[in-house]
Amino acid sequence: MKIAVLGAGNMGLSFSKSFLKYELILPENLHLITRKKEKVNKISKLFPGSKVSAFEDVKEIESDLIIIAVKPQDFYFVVENMSFQLKEDQMLLSIMAGIKIEKIQHHFNHKKVVRAMPNSPTLLGMGITGYTAAEGISFPDLMQIERFLNSTGRSVYLEDENLLDGVTALSGSGPAYFYYIVDAMIKAGTEMGIEENLAKLFVKQTMLGAYHLINNSDKNLEELIKDVASKGGTTEAALKAFEENELKETLRKGILAAEKRSKELSN
The missing domain is CATH 3.40.50.720 (NAD(P)-binding Rossmann-like Domain)
Structure with a gap:
């Protein structure tokens, strides 16, 4: 060919x-x-x-x-x-x-x-x-x-070709969302006094390991979160702050905004 x-x-x-x-x-x-x-x-x-x-x-x-x-x-x-x-x-x-x-x-x-x-x-x-x-x-x-x-x-x-707008928002733009979250985590690390290159190492390896756990575990995401977030512990404190600041809802709105923009460009 x-x-x-x-x-x-x-x-x-x-x-x-x-x-x-x-x-x-x-x-x-x-x-x-x-x-x-x-x-x-x-x-x-x-x-x-x-x-x-x-x-x-x-x-x-x-x-x-x-x-x-x-x-x-x-x-x-x-x-x-x-x-x-x-x-x-x-x-x-x-x-x-x-x-x-x-x-x-x-x-x-x-x-x-x-x-x-x-x-x-x-x-x-x-x-x-x-x-x-x-x-x-x-x-x-x-x-x-x-x-x-x-x-x-x-x-x-x-x-359905129209689903490509959702694909654009979810996976086409998706890598940037992960970079954005990784960047926020690294900056939080440096704020806590961890040297930047070391913070990058911790965050990137954590992300890589989490991906492999998602890919190889029979547990759903809620169960995997519970495995890390013990009652009254540090992870629970972070997740509570995320919920109070509507992080999940903010991410959802951002992805839907990307889909909307893709539809506008298509038209």
Whole structure:
């Protein structure tokens, strides 16, 4: 299978590296396309054997699958300035946030469109991607797409495209929420007199360990919390302060605000 990546930025290059790492494609079947002509040589060195082009020089794309990995705000620049025509049997996979399938179909004048919402841990091959497809995409084609997406972590197919706004808010934006909480914990540590690098070590290792306990325990989250929060103890004092300040409700409102903004961008 031949793949073209339209938008050779962080996410586009990350996907490409995963495809090559797991030998899903051969280097010579990968075509990377960048808007910035000055980056062609640099990208070529990172991907020996692959074709690398500047967007303005592309007159034809021979690939079976074209991944649209440009920023959403660059979408209209691409459709207004592309000098190539899509073939009927080529498939488009969009990883642009907020741009719906119908809009992609309209502006590219092309029916075979799959839309996916990855998150930043895909850069390490530990991401999760929600994806959906236009009507008429065959099951074998979807399975092929899923193989490529799974090389960057895990993927989940969604029947309803509207759920991608929730996926954007929950997992697409999700890493930033964890960074925000980790940052608050580290700052609390330094306030208590713990040196910053040591506070970072305690917090990051605690987060890593907690993740593995969630993933490997048969207990639900309430039970895991109770295991740590003994009656009258330190954890109970912290949780009581969280409840009094409505931390859980604040987080819920923030995630719903992200979903609302995703819907606004889609429209």
